[in-house]
Amino acid sequence: MFYHKKQLQYFTPPAKPDAAYAKKLQELIGGSFGEMTVMMQYLFQGWNCRGPAKYRDMLLDIGTEEIGHVEMLATMVAHLLDKAPVNMQEDGAKDPVVGAVMGGVRPRDVIMAAAMNPQHATVSGGGAMPADSVGFPWNGRFIVASGNLLADFRSNLHAESQGLLQAVRLYEMTDDPGVRDMLSFNIARDTMHQNQWLAAIEDLKSEGFEETVVPKIAYEYGKKENAYQFWNHSEGEESAQGRWAKGASIDGKGQFEYVANPQPIGPEPNLPQPDPKLHGTMK
Amino acid sequence: MFYHKKQLQYFTPPAKPDAAYAKKLQELIGGSFGEMTVMMQYLFQGWNCRGPAKYRDMLLDIGTEEIGHVEMLATMVAHLLDKAPVNMQEDGAKDPVVGAVMGGVRPRDVIMAAAMNPQHATVSGGGAMPADSVGFPWNGRFIVASGNLLADFRSNLHAESQGLLQAVRLYEMTDDPGVRDMLSFNIARDTMHQNQWLAAIEDLKSEGFEETVVPKIAYEYGKKENAYQFWNHSEGEESAQGRWAKGASIDGKGQFEYVANPQPIGPEPNLPQPDPKLHGTMK
Amino acid sequence: MFYHKKQLQYFTPPAKPDAAYAKKLQELIGGSFGEMTVMMQYLFQGWNCRGPAKYRDMLLDIGTEEIGHVEMLATMVAHLLDKAPVNMQEDGAKDPVVGAVMGGVRPRDVIMAAAMNPQHATVSGGGAMPADSVGFPWNGRFIVASGNLLADFRSNLHAESQGLLQAVRLYEMTDDPGVRDMLSFNIARDTMHQNQWLAAIEDLKSEGFEETVVPKIAYEYGKKENAYQFWNHSEGEESAQGRWAKGASIDGKGQFEYVANPQPIGPEPNLPQPDPKLHGTMK
Amino acid sequence: MFYHKKQLQYFTPPAKPDAAYAKKLQELIGGSFGEMTVMMQYLFQGWNCRGPAKYRDMLLDIGTEEIGHVEMLATMVAHLLDKAPVNMQEDGAKDPVVGAVMGGVRPRDVIMAAAMNPQHATVSGGGAMPADSVGFPWNGRFIVASGNLLADFRSNLHAESQGLLQAVRLYEMTDDPGVRDMLSFNIARDTMHQNQWLAAIEDLKSEGFEETVVPKIAYEYGKKENAYQFWNHSEGEESAQGRWAKGASIDGKGQFEYVANPQPIGPEPNLPQPDPKLHGTMK
Amino acid sequence: MFYHKKQLQYFTPPAKPDAAYAKKLQELIGGSFGEMTVMMQYLFQGWNCRGPAKYRDMLLDIGTEEIGHVEMLATMVAHLLDKAPVNMQEDGAKDPVVGAVMGGVRPRDVIMAAAMNPQHATVSGGGAMPADSVGFPWNGRFIVASGNLLADFRSNLHAESQGLLQAVRLYEMTDDPGVRDMLSFNIARDTMHQNQWLAAIEDLKSEGFEETVVPKIAYEYGKKENAYQFWNHSEGEESAQGRWAKGASIDGKGQFEYVANPQPIGPEPNLPQPDPKLHGTMK
Amino acid sequence: MFYHKKQLQYFTPPAKPDAAYAKKLQELIGGSFGEMTVMMQYLFQGWNCRGPAKYRDMLLDIGTEEIGHVEMLATMVAHLLDKAPVNMQEDGAKDPVVGAVMGGVRPRDVIMAAAMNPQHATVSGGGAMPADSVGFPWNGRFIVASGNLLADFRSNLHAESQGLLQAVRLYEMTDDPGVRDMLSFNIARDTMHQNQWLAAIEDLKSEGFEETVVPKIAYEYGKKENAYQFWNHSEGEESAQGRWAKGASIDGKGQFEYVANPQPIGPEPNLPQPDPKLHGTMK
Ligand SMILES: [Ca+2]
Ligand SMILES: [Ca+2]
Ligand SMILES: [Ca+2]
Ligand SMILES: [Ca+2]
Ligand SMILES: [Ca+2]
Ligand SMILES: [Ca+2]
Structure with a gap:
């Protein structure tokens, strides 16, 4: 409360x-x-x-x-x-430069109202x-x-x-x-x-939390061979110069590895054909 | 690219x-x-x-x-x-428990369609x-x-x-x-x-970044007397037991201080009266 | 505070x-x-x-x-x-009706997870x-x-x-x-x-507010002849039976009037032709 | 239709x-x-x-x-x-004040385009x-x-x-x-x-609706002792001066009561410990 | 109206x-x-x-x-x-399968309320x-x-x-x-x-519109050498088999061209250094 | 990838x-x-x-x-x-027209900051x-x-x-x-x-798709007598002049028909009375 x-x-x-x-x-x-x-x-x-x-x-x-x-x-x-320009009709075409082209109001108000x-x-x-x-x-x-x-x-x-x-x-x-x-x-x-x-x-x-979130469970469930790799998804290797590319991982459980020329591990997608009732385009 | x-x-x-x-x-x-x-x-x-x-x-x-x-x-x-229940009219009232009350469709489809x-x-x-x-x-x-x-x-x-x-x-x-x-x-x-x-x-x-974001400029602009205080905004002092309540601040620039019974430093608000053209309620 | x-x-x-x-x-x-x-x-x-x-x-x-x-x-x-069904793999196909078709989990969990x-x-x-x-x-x-x-x-x-x-x-x-x-x-x-x-x-x-919001200014700015009319925009006049269709207006400043067969007061729109730089469709 | x-x-x-x-x-x-x-x-x-x-x-x-x-x-x-400034490249640095610093366009267009x-x-x-x-x-x-x-x-x-x-x-x-x-x-x-x-x-x-929404059912379900109390959640009692703080309630079913120094009626929260599968922080 | x-x-x-x-x-x-x-x-x-x-x-x-x-x-x-299950407390544990585990309500209502x-x-x-x-x-x-x-x-x-x-x-x-x-x-x-x-x-x-939106202006402003090319951004050339990869363009103004191995035309980005007042990270 | x-x-x-x-x-x-x-x-x-x-x-x-x-x-x-006006306090009231009323900053910055x-x-x-x-x-x-x-x-x-x-x-x-x-x-x-x-x-x-989306199924399910009618929902018949108002339909399956004075085919709505537990307004 x-x-x-x-x-x-x-x-x-x-x-x-x-x-x-x-x-x-x-x-x-x-x-x-x-x-x-x-x-x-x-x-x-x-x-x-x-x-x-x-x-x-x-x-x-x-x-x-x-x-x-x-x-x-x-x-x-x-x-x-306070004093925001909420009223545009007063004060007339007093200003020779901006006021004239704006139809006769104070330039401060015009600019402030724009802003x-x-x-x-x-x-x-x-x-x-x-x-x-x-x-x-x-x-x-x-x-x-x-x-x-x-x-x-x-x-x-x-x-x-x-x-x-x-x-x-x-x-x-x-x-x-x-x-x-x-x-x-x-x-x-x-x-x-x-x-x-x-x-x-x-x-x-x-008090017992580790450096990373849910490390034990991530270690148990995670595919260990990919857990400390940096994949270089571009031409050029500037990204190899960082702490993340070599040495012990911060959580102390592995070694950072720089994968300079990474290739897919998975297959080409092969989606099941759609239910005809959905009227999607089929092969 | x-x-x-x-x-x-x-x-x-x-x-x-x-x-x-x-x-x-x-x-x-x-x-x-x-x-x-x-x-x-x-x-x-x-x-x-x-x-x-x-x-x-x-x-x-x-x-x-x-x-x-x-x-x-x-x-x-x-x-x-794949095989999601997109078609509800088939299969009839085959199930004696759920199917009957649902108007005659397979329970798996009914529950899956709900989910x-x-x-x-x-x-x-x-x-x-x-x-x-x-x-x-x-x-x-x-x-x-x-x-x-x-x-x-x-x-x-x-x-x-x-x-x-x-x-x-x-x-x-x-x-x-x-x-x-x-x-x-x-x-x-x-x-x-x-x-x-x-x-x-x-x-x-x-490479020269400090522990905290923009510490030099925060130090220059910030009100130093309030920069390392923990304000206890509640009855009870369980929050005094944390690292944040005593000892050197993490950035090394001050000492954490626990303010057990904090009081406002500012005045009561005193808003200017509104422009009558806004038709707000005035005092 | x-x-x-x-x-x-x-x-x-x-x-x-x-x-x-x-x-x-x-x-x-x-x-x-x-x-x-x-x-x-x-x-x-x-x-x-x-x-x-x-x-x-x-x-x-x-x-x-x-x-x-x-x-x-x-x-x-x-x-x-508490005890929400966040874990689906336990308990097996114990239920003969729903469990079987769902792949072997408790029906309560299946239905609760759907809900x-x-x-x-x-x-x-x-x-x-x-x-x-x-x-x-x-x-x-x-x-x-x-x-x-x-x-x-x-x-x-x-x-x-x-x-x-x-x-x-x-x-x-x-x-x-x-x-x-x-x-x-x-x-x-x-x-x-x-x-x-x-x-x-x-x-x-x-304390001086009237029945309605900004009545004085609305009275000054508003087109008085339209300020208390109910326009019947449909066939049939059931809407004539309400308090809003006759008698003194609630603000006491006018009489409700029921316009049974309302006609437009304004002209057909006649928009200026678009700036050619906008590449809109012109007449 | x-x-x-x-x-x-x-x-x-x-x-x-x-x-x-x-x-x-x-x-x-x-x-x-x-x-x-x-x-x-x-x-x-x-x-x-x-x-x-x-x-x-x-x-x-x-x-x-x-x-x-x-x-x-x-x-x-x-x-x-109509005639909105959708085309900025014309008209040049004609204006000696604003135009010059904007790179040579009409001030009206610059300000209008900003607005x-x-x-x-x-x-x-x-x-x-x-x-x-x-x-x-x-x-x-x-x-x-x-x-x-x-x-x-x-x-x-x-x-x-x-x-x-x-x-x-x-x-x-x-x-x-x-x-x-x-x-x-x-x-x-x-x-x-x-x-x-x-x-x-x-x-x-x-036609039978009362002053308030669902009063009968609210009266039946609602905790009557709290149904007409104003709780003063702040220091100072300016809020005691309103109609809401004393006299008969507007619905005629109770008396407004001003609780000057309100205290919690409920207990401290005592949440159940989380399912370990959620990996939340436990006591 | x-x-x-x-x-x-x-x-x-x-x-x-x-x-x-x-x-x-x-x-x-x-x-x-x-x-x-x-x-x-x-x-x-x-x-x-x-x-x-x-x-x-x-x-x-x-x-x-x-x-x-x-x-x-x-x-x-x-x-x-109509008759949506908005009231859960009636009807008791009549159903031996679902009702029991749901705490005693009709299964139809439970499933419908989930859905x-x-x-x-x-x-x-x-x-x-x-x-x-x-x-x-x-x-x-x-x-x-x-x-x-x-x-x-x-x-x-x-x-x-x-x-x-x-x-x-x-x-x-x-x-x-x-x-x-x-x-x-x-x-x-x-x-x-x-x-x-x-x-x-x-x-x-x-009435004079062409096949495509603003074709004349697009032709005038657009870089013509890139206006009919299909760029193959992937390994494999299945995309070469479409109508979009060869023959006259639909607007009749060019020939589709299949660029099998497209390379960037632009330079590497070279952003200006940030205003120090923004406290962004500089080189 | x-x-x-x-x-x-x-x-x-x-x-x-x-x-x-x-x-x-x-x-x-x-x-x-x-x-x-x-x-x-x-x-x-x-x-x-x-x-x-x-x-x-x-x-x-x-x-x-x-x-x-x-x-x-x-x-x-x-x-x-680059060089956006992120710093307002410099440069003073140098400009005789805009600067003065803005409190002493460069007009370019004021206008650019507004924009x-x-x-x-x-x-x-x-x-x-x-x-x-x-x-x-x-x-x-x-x-x-x-x-x-x-x-x-x-x-x-x-x-x-x-x-x-x-x-x-x-x-x-x-x-x-x-x-x-x-x-x-x-x-x-x-x-x-x-x-x-x-x-x-x-x-x-x-490759076999027709001119329109799911034409066969639309033909089977759709109410044929309404599938090629243009309903004129307004006074005046300018809309009769278009291709959509006469001749063969584009899909070749029907003839466009102009319904100059369309009338509802359906009944007046007659909603079921609400569940009393919802406390909606009843007849
Ligand atoms: Ca990811
Ligand atoms: Ca804050
Ligand atoms: Ca309106
Ligand atoms: Ca409340
Ligand atoms: Ca694009
Ligand atoms: Ca429609």
Whole structure:
């Protein structure tokens, strides 16, 4: 069960509105690696967790923190949308260059209206939306909760890596001191969260998980002769220069092998003829 | 530019058709972590790669291999769909138990028709589809190619971890020797690919990438006092028992700190009043 | 900022697992009117709210409660998925009727495997998913937060009406006493929430909102002669019997009028010829 | 069965083309609350209606009218897209300010090309699309037809409320007299349709439906002690000031109660351990 | 503007309900090539049509007919959903084989509940949905209206071909005389519509359209030396045996040429180094 | 199984970067008729093909070529995104007209940032994405592989027609000599592929396929009296002027008939009353 405090985890208002930046910032709310993704991913992983209590608690702690991150960013978007150009008919043909050709409106409004997400005016009335920077809605396929903590923590590490990278890029894309101050908090938390998943993976290993996901079962079921081969599917062998092409495999169970000129092992496909009731084309 | 050989990389036909299993197996073709995902993810990462040649070549090698994995699985689905119950009117009320209440058709057909994906008959005419096991279509938001190889290789590691886990689960869900033999090859390749991304991450580090994504810039931009704190957003402190709650951070730049009773740092939100032209509700 | 308590708002475990029902119950988690929808809808409406404090607080209170409803249902789904038939090769051809034709497995497993969502095994490993009962993912277009509280409270009333209806239908679709006990709590909360939105609409009206959304501006901009007409677009006049066809309009600004034989007011379309550079077909 | 007349229900051509506005206007065609939504929602509700004939007829009347609204808006979009900047290579660096830095094209074209939906040129060749103002396609999850008329009429009331609000916002966002004249008709019809659903809800009540959806069954199944409580999930009690917090419930069956400091009623979750075949993490 | 008549274009009720078939039949309503697709495709093509009046009129005639096809199929689905197993607790463990293991319910209900779309009970209350046979919603990307009539008529021909094929497959999948009688009408109309688009393409040609889309402009802009080559991207030359590999091209402007061993004409990619502000991986 | 060569099939780098055009060009990568569509469509048709070897080989040849087309376009997008305005804080208020009102940044950057896809900076770091020109992701419902080659080749012909049309439109929308040179190759290949599908359809016919899809079975199952009628669903008879309204049907099996004033053949719908457990509205 959940509770709310009215203060934001961290916040500084922007120095000035910027509807075009509000559109871009939506990526951190509803994008593939936005705060809705990490919020939902950690909550579902926590709710579904059947492993030791410390992992479940940790997942729900961070998932709960992330709800507050959506809240911070939604608040920022609302501030940035203040004074967005939602009214085109005023102000006349004052500008001698752009205004004239646009039919008599202020150039700032014309350009800002071109740059902003129109739904920020028409649909949300100046509020944030559960969508990314091109307006594509967040959806449940963005997250994973598999029940296997090593597989999932790798997903989490990856999501925080992409999210941090995007936050840094967005930090560069503005010089508004308020936005930058808030993003500096987000970047700090993403830094922690990257470290946190690396630490959690360390913990899993120290408690008996191996370097890879389901190694024993993969070893039992997998075709061993193909389990450590790199297949060179192209002309040229630049790919032979990597760690993946020689030496002991990372899981310590085999030797990497570079197959320079790989050939198919399987036969040509030979599909059964279709049921005539399907009216497919037959031989 | 790409070329094709008619033989499959690996293949064993199933011992018998099984349309219900064909539906489940679609997860490995068009699911979030299916072969279409890794194929497209590695190809786009390769095409967009501006880093050293060995990475680009390696990405395109493995991406090219994965096209062949979609091919193998599509071929398997076509075999499994052979003799699917696409014709309900024959055979009459022969079965005394189930048949009678179903209006006179064979129980195997009734149950199999309940279990199979109807589009495998109606839409694809007995062929594989670019969709997952509930029929949801593969889509481009399943993949990522950010231009930052560490962030992307973590995504790849995660995708192969989930994919391998799913392949193992599907292996358990059948006892068909042909399907199991083919999946044992897939499991072996997934094992290699897990190892490969771990190795590739090792390479990135040995060549100057640090443990975390954009650490220097995150350090410069990020609010340092919050960069290594774990916030306990719940009653109870089970989450204090993890590696993430104490000791040096994994990136070596700070000390983990456990904030047992975290309080907001920010103010209550104070949104600007909306433009009257938007007809939102005002204070 | 948000906090978590480990206990569930309400919960009774199911008397027995039922993977087929778990699939159906997903509708209340990730369906158009499931708990994810009301949770996200109320939170975004609260975060974007620029109206009086009592509405904002109320929206965030109920939105926060709804996070806990997702938690309850996710927990129920995990219980229901216990002992799901994820392993088909055991137990042999014990059943003389169904087992034989299915290739030697227990009929309960065959039927349950046909009925369950395969992703509940393969993807989530026995956990709930952010998707509906056919596996379609929850997405951000399911919610609305327009900035106009009357419009949005009507959406909320509607969502709770549909959600309650679905909960009642699902209550009928099981006889498991644990599931029914938990759903009786959900039904009670949905009952409150229906009443709550009706009450909140009353409040808006008593504070100056009118019966309809933006009536003054609609009156100013709208073509008055068409603002209270019912157009009968079909043969037969059954539709003349409703309240909408005669008497004072509900907003008190006009009289309903029944147009029995409506004719177009506009001209035939006369599109400009296309730019030749578009290579469209011209007259 | 349906018939068509060639004249539009209402129409005035725009005074001048405006491809940027055409993009915004798509919201009223293919957005969540656009004309495709109300058209499809009313038609499906009508087709599925098993209630009294007057409701079925009325639903199909208004659904049929809405097809013509899509037609009107599609025609408007085609007019607005006339002379869209689909050809960038002409006219050279005539403009001393913007043109120079853009590489020699007319500033109006550059800005308009930035603002327009590129698919309006490339994909539709100057025609309307079944998508919203960010290009996201209309989809079937936008509508509801539950078989329960009170629940559905609330949905209809809500859809017309949001649609009217958006039409008014779009009216403000242009000063083109043709567009405004057409929108004044749409605003009038939306006004009628808001009133119509309010009237239809009145009718349902006068014919025996109660204030809320399935009240008898909810009363029978629902946990009565929780059916009229407002739970305050946050610090601070602004939410106690609303109608929903005290007095008789709107359905007249209970008294609203404000739970100022709510505590969980349920236990901590205690999930069963996963099937080992799923390779999830166990305790 | 549109009108409705209450009778269906054609209809025969099913002899008996069949919720499992109702799920399958949804493909013809909301699938990629269902009636919603052809309805919307022809209407949008008609509304956007700037060519001769006979094409515009014909497109709107057939689009208007297709609305009635959705109506027929929706009516059929409602009939088929009659007596669907929405109530599981009755009837007890009467069946000695299946009932026992399912916990005491009628086997027909268990199997039918496994086979039906759960949303047909929970969401639509026994009505049709704007979705396909796996519950995926119809969406606007299923249709095309490009402004070029030859390109679009080919799309129409293709849609009717797939739709007819699916209708025939679904005809085989039932033996209900009512369903078959209605489908025989749909199959007849699809037959007409296939012929209609073939005839319309003939008309376009007789009025000056050539065999291919934009041939003059393609000839002017296209690299002529590659415009009639078949590239053999695989080992083996079975593909040399087709009409596409030799002889005059169909457009009469060139000679087909079989390139047995094709080699790249382009260089290796040489991407510019990324902007350092993007923190991508550099060489 | 597949192989890669590092050279591109064809390529010329753009003369200068143009992030706005990169956004538009995405249509040819991930749009409904982009290269991902034809690549996936031909590969799935090939993998599912159970007809003569020459068709299967041909499908896989062209599908394999199309992978290389995605590669060419992805490379072009990366070049066009070079020097995209990802950094807004530099350069100050140098421009007297636009810069001043925008808060002190270069007008080119402001306009280009308004025009570009923000994900090209934030998400892909300057690389191509598997999405169309409005950022909507490519998805599996864009393709078809039905098992019936005539139906599918018509789909292919249609896809190449639309794709060529879009390529020609995009050719007009730039004057960059590099982009135009590459597109001239794409246009040539699309020309070939249009001819190829026309030729393949010729081959199917010469080998026994008839003019239409499943004509024998449609003739057997279809209601013959409705199989060649054109129904005029509107006032006015412009649609009587087409080839589809008179003369022998294209399949040679009937005579086109123009039904000028069509009337319903079916009854009014008469739906069964709903199961009370569904709580739908009854008569
Ligand atoms: Ca975060
Ligand atoms: Ca693979
Ligand atoms: Ca709830
Ligand atoms: Ca309307
Ligand atoms: Ca039809
Ligand atoms: Ca191509």
